[in-house]
Amino acid sequence: METFLADATVPDGLKGVFERSNISLSLADYTSPDCPLIGVNEEFCELSGYGPDEVLGRNCRFLQPENGAGPVRDRMRAFLQDEGQTDDKFLIPNITKDGRRFLNLVYMSKLTRKGKVELILGSQFAVRGKDGQAPALYDRALAEDLRQMNVLTNENNWALLGSFEALASSHSIIAQSKIE
Numbered sequence: 001m002e003t004f005l006a007d008a009t010v011p012d013g014l015k016g017v018f019e020r021s022n023i024s025l026s027l028a029d030y031t032s033p034d035c036p037l038i039g040v041n042e043e044f045c046e047l048s049g050y051g052p053d054e055v056l057g058r059n060c061r062f063l064q065p066e067n068g069a070g071p072v073r074d075r076m077r078a079f080l081q082d083e084g085q086t087d088d089k090f091l092i093p094n095i096t097k098d099g100r101r102f103l104n105l106v107y108m109s110k111l112t113r114k115g116k117v118e119l120i121l122g123s124q125f126a127v128r129g130k131d132g133q134a135p136a137l138y139d140r141a142l143a144e145d146l147r148q149m150n151v152l153t154n155e156n157n158w159a160l161l162g163s164f165e166a167l168a169s170s171h172s173i174i175a176q177s178k179i180e
């Protein structure tokens with residue numbers, strides 16, 4: 001299942017990827033004030049505990065603790081503002097609707113139409129205590145979703161920016177944060 005705002009303009013086929021995916025996916029409108037969410041899939045709702053009606057139209061920072069998410073939030077904001085950045089991963093403390101804290105590994109990538117950024121794709125991975133193979137499986141699922149989205153969006157002047165394979169693996173980002 002996936003839910004999009006009724007008036008959302010999204011590339012053909014993207015909704016199908018959201019529906020079929022088994023990882024958390026989200027989409028925000030970069031051209032609207034405060035970059036609100038305009039689409040989420042079922043896995044996003046399971047991870048966050050919120051229903052689609054509670055999140056669509058809102059900026060995704062509602063998942064962050066009230067006392068601030070630390071400098072990573074500034075990095076996210078800078079990423080969105082900086083035209084030179086295409087995609088990146090961010091490890092940020094978040095809270096589910098029922099108040100459970102978790103570390104969220106958020107991937108963001110920019111979607112352009114006719115060369116202008118219109119949408120931001122987001123994907124979320126909840127870091128659990130003993131993750132084992134989970135981060136590697138997540139990366140593989142995300143890479144496959146991005147590949148499908150790339151094929152679909154390359155028509156009608158859309159382009160999904162980024163070179164996901166060039167980013168550090170989710171496993172190494174999580175391992176690094178445990179050392180620090």
Ligand SMILES: Cc1cc2nc3c(=O)[nH]c(=O)nc-3n(C[C@H](O)[C@H](O)[C@H](O)COP(=O)(O)O)c2cc1C
Nearest residue numbers: 026027028059060061063076077092120121122124
């Ligand atoms: C598509 C999309 C998904 C996002 N997902 C999350 C998320 O799951 N958790 C989170 O803490 N922030 C997430 N963010 C980042 C926040 O919405 C926001 O951009 C960030 O807090 C920096 O901006 P601010 O300083 O104005 O809050 C997401 C942003 C976008 C565009």
